Amino acid sequence: MTILLIFTFGLCLGSFLNVLIFRLKDDKSILGRSQCPKCLRQLKWFENIPLLSFIFLRAKCASCKQPISWQYPLVELTSGVLWVVAFVIASEAIRRSAAISTFSNGIVTSSASSVLLAMTPNDWLVFTTFGVFVTILLVLFVFDFRWYILPDQITIPAIVIVIILQLFLSVSITNLLIAGLAGAAWFGAQYFVSKGKWVGDGDIRLGALIGLMLGTWQLLLTTFFMAYIGGAIISIILLLLGKVKRGAKLPMGAFLTVAALIGLIWGNKIWQWYMGILW
Numbered sequence: 001m002t003i004l005l006i007f008t009f010g011l012c013l014g015s016f017l018n019v020l021i022f023r024l025k026d027d028k029s030i031l032g033r034s035q036c037p038k039c040l041r042q043l044k045w046f047e048n049i050p051l052l053s054f055i056f057l058r059a060k061c062a063s064c065k066q067p068i069s070w071q072y073p074l075v076e077l078t079s080g081v082l083w084v085v086a087f088v089i090a091s092e093a094i095r096r097s098a099a100i101s102t103f104s105n106g107i108v109t110s111s112a113s114s115v116l117l118a119m120t121p122n123d124w125l126v127f128t129t130f131g132v133f134v135t136i137l138l139v140l141f142v143f144d145f146r147w148y149i150l151p152d153q154i155t156i157p158a159i160v161i162v163i164i165l166q167l168f169l170s171v172s173i174t175n176l177l178i179a180g181l182a183g184a185a186w187f188g189a190q191y192f193v194s195k196g197k198w199v200g201d202g203d204i205r206l207g208a209l210i211g212l213m214l215g216t217w218q219l220l221l222t223t224f225f226m227a228y229i230g231g232a233i234i235s236i237i238l239l240l241l242g243k244v245k246r247g248a249k250l251p252m253g254a255f256l257t258v259a260a261l262i263g264l265i266w267g268n269k270i271w272q273w274y275m276g277i278l279w
Contacts, residue, residue, distance in 0.1 A: 002087075003084055003087070006083050006084055006087050007080040007081070007083065007084050008080070009080075009083060010079045010080030010081065010082060010083030010084065011050035011051055011076045011077070011079065011080040012050055013079050013083070013135065014050060014075045014076035014077070014078065014079030014080060014138075015048070015050040015072075015076055017075055017079060017135070017138065017139055017142075018071060018072050018075050018076070019034060020139065021071075021075070021139060021142055021143065022037070024151055024153055024154070025143070025147060034048055036061045036063060036064060036066070038061060038064050038066040039061060039063050039064035039066070041061075041063045041064070047062060050076045050080075051073050051076050051077060051080075054068060054072055054073040055073075071142065071146070075138065075142060078138060079135065079138060082131070082134040082135070082138065082261075083131050083134075083135075085134070085265070086127055086130040086131040086134060087127060089127075089130060089265065090119070090123055090126050090127035090130070122169075125165075125168060125169060126169065128165075129165045129166075129168075129169060130264065132161065132162075132165065133162070133213050133264060134261060134264070136154070136158045136161075136162075136209075137213075137257040137258075137260055137261055138257075139154055140154060140155070140158075140206065140253060140257050141253070141254050141257040141258065143253075144251040144252075144253030144254045144257070145251050145253075145254040148249065148251055148253075149202065150200070150202030150203065150205065150206050150253050151202075152202070152205070155202065155205040155206060155209055156205065158209055159180075159205065159208060159209050159212060162209060162212045162213055163176070163212060166212065166215060171215045172215075175215055175216050175217075176212060176215055178216075178217055179211035179212060179214055179215055179216055179217050179219070179220050180208045180209075180211040180212040181208070181211070182211055182217050182220055183206075183207035183208045183209070183210050183211030183212075183220055184204050184205070184207050184208035184211070185207075186207055186224065187199050187203040187204045187206070187207040188204045188207075190203075191203070191204060199252060202253070203252060203253060203256075206253055206256060206257075207256075210223060210256060210257075210260045210263075213260060213264065214260065214263055214264065214267065218267075218271050219263050219267040219268070219271065220263075222263055222267050222270050222271050222274070223256070223259045223260050223262070223263035223267065224256075224259070226259040226262060226263070226270075227252070227255040227256045227258075227259035227260075228255075230255050230258070230259060231250060231252060231255040234250070234255070235250060
């Protein structure tokens with residue numbers, strides 16, 4: 001039940017994120033009721049149920065019968081899954097620190113409800129912080145993947161929010177500043193050398209944001225490495241399939257946000273594994 005409630009919260013948040021994304025893209029106010037972007041008819045409450053409405057309406061507007069963008073269910077579903085992941089990560093930390101798990105047949109077991117009851121204010125902060133981070137990354141991924149833009153309306157407030165949350169978590173200010181400045185400097189140097197041809201100025205702010213989220217230069221380096229390797233692999237595949245031409249622009253911000261998500265979840269393990277190979 002706890003997982004279901006968190007997943008439902010993530011779905012509802014994803015529904016709001018879709019409104020935010022489309023209205024910011026079209027430079028519209030995020031206030032006001034939802035409407036069909038094709039016929040502009042205001043949607044009824046049962047047409048706004050996250051994920052379910054898309055299924056029941058068969059991906060078409062009930063009025064004009066125009067197709068509904070697949071972005072709606074995908075963002076809602078992804079948001080729901082990511083918030084469950086945030087809870088699972090927080091749960092694992094609580095199990096280790098509070099020792100509330102029981103050992104049965106060689107398997108560590110603990111109900112989600114018992115974890116929820118055992119959560120301290122700091123545990124809630126960790127859970128919420130991770131959820132906020134992945135939500136920001138999701139929004140930026142969609143913007144860059146679909147339209148090759150990283151809006152300042154998202155990145156600049158996000159930088160402020162991330163700094164505040166990290167300070168509440170007592171993250172080292174020195175490490176935080178180093179990671180944030182390193183992320184900005186990496187893309188800033190590319191922007192300056194190429195005069196904006198290699199990366200956009202939005203990537204500079206995204207680099208700073210990801211550095212602040214990760215909190216250390218080691219995780220930032222790991223994330224950048226994964227992003228560039230992933231981008232290179234996808235580029236080669238697309239070239240071989242004839243989907244893009246040599247020199248075509250790819251959404252680097254999308255690769256960075258996905259790599260940042262991986263870095264937040266497994267970054268430390270990846271870094272330790274890599275250091276183990278070197279030493």
